[in-house]
Amino acid sequence: MKLAVIYDTKTGNTKKAAKWIVEGMKKAGDVEAKAFSLEDVDYTFVSQAKGLVLGCPVYAALMTPAMRTWLMESGMKLKVAGKLGGAFATAQFTHGGADLVIQSLLTGEIAMGMMAYSGGGAYGLPVIHLGPVGINDNLESHNKMENYRDNFRIYGERFAAKALELFPEKN
Numbered sequence: 052m053k054l055a056v057i058y059d060t061k062t063g064n065t066k067k068a069a070k071w072i073v074e075g076m077k078k079a080g081d082v083e084a085k086a087f088s089l090e091d092v093d094y095t096f097v098s099q100a101k102g103l104v105l106g107c108p109v110y111a112a113l114m115t116p117a118m119r120t121w122l123m124e125s126g127m128k129l130k131v132a133g134k135l136g137g138a139f140a141t142a143q144f145t146h147g148g149a150d151l152v153i154q155s156l157l158t159g160e161i162a163m164g165m166m167a168y169s170g171g172g173a174y175g176l177p178v179i180h181l182g183p184v185g186i187n188d189n190l191e192s193h194n195k196m197e198n199y200r201d202n203f204r205i206y207g208e209r210f211a212a213k214a215l216e217l218f219p220e221k222n
């Protein structure tokens with residue numbers, strides 16, 4: 052099964068998180084997972100994927116203008132209805148608005164006909180109510196992206212397990 056991650060990034064944090072999600076997805080079973088930056092999406096791969104996870108840095112408590120534009124111009128043209136959709140974000144501040152960005156990415160996916168995934172509390176710890184969040188290394192001294200690596204990997208694995216369950220492939 053193919054699974055895709057599409058992310059926006061300027062300084063690399065969201066790219067790092069996307070890579071960790073892909074690592075987790077590959078742990079779930081027979082999964083070919085790939086991550087693409089907004090500028091470099093393999094649309095053939097994405098159209099064949101059963102699941103798509105979108106990731107975005109938080110800008111002023113909103114998704115980036117580039118992600119919003121991509122959703123409107125490219126995302127809406129993708130035939131993603133029926134796919135499993137997930138979302139994640141990276142931010143500077145613990146309270147900087149990451150959940151809002153994840154929520155609006157999930158809303159965008161639902162608007163395109165996707166089924167929104169979070170995992171919620173169903174799997175126990177780490178509880179990921181909407182999607183995983185990574186806080187960058189810049190200002191809050193107790194934080195660094197690496198602290199969040201396992202959460203992104205676990206999320207990727209859970210997402211892929213759900214996709215494999217929903218879309219069993221016939222041999």
Ligand SMILES: Cc1cc2nc3c(=O)[nH]c(=O)nc-3n(C[C@H](O)[C@H](O)[C@H](O)COP(=O)(O)O)c2cc1C
Nearest residue numbers: 060061062063064065108109111112142143144147
């Ligand atoms: C223009 C701009 C606005 C930002 N606004 C927020 C914000 O509202 N809340 C927050 O927590 N972080 C904010 N950040 C920090 C980024 O979300 C954070 O550094 C993120 O990890 C960057 O992702 P990237 O390395 O993938 O580009 C902002 C950064 C920029 C450049």
